[in-house]
Amino acid sequence: MSIPVGTKGRAESLVTNDNTAIAAGSGTLPVFATPWMAALMEQASQTSLQPYLSEDESSVGTHLSIDHLSATPVGMKVWAESEVTAVDGRKVCLNVAAYDEGGLIGKGTHERFIIAKDRFLAKAQAKKGD
Helix, strand or coil: CCCCCCCEEEEEEECCHHHEHHHHCCCCCCEECHHHHHHHHHHHHHHHHHHHCCCCEEEEEEEEEEEECCCCECCCEEEEEEEEEEEECCEEEEEEEEEECCEEEEEEEEEEEEEEHHHHHHHHHHCCCC
16 A cells, blocks of 8 residues: 555535535534535545555544535535645545635545455444444
8 A cells, every 4th residue: 555645536516405504413504514524525535545445445534623614505516625645554644625616615634544344344343242
């Protein structure tokens, strides 16, 4: 695994009633929800790393620190961009930002860890005590 610093990713969506603060339960207004903005940032990050991983690997988000700076109404396009800023073993650090057609709506940092899918899922399943 060799993920270059500077690797970029992008994910986009349309703001609909399904991804508003009302739908997410994070607010009472029909605007793009912060949890959905966070998910879009994670999607941009994850998809940018995946080409560098083997079939047996994936990445999981472990830390996300973001500011939601501007509201986006239903009907507008939104997108998130990510850029790898550091790689330390299995830990990958990224800058993330989100935009709508009017400009910047959010920004922050994100950390992901490269994991072995089978080991990760086995450890999660073990919590059930089966």
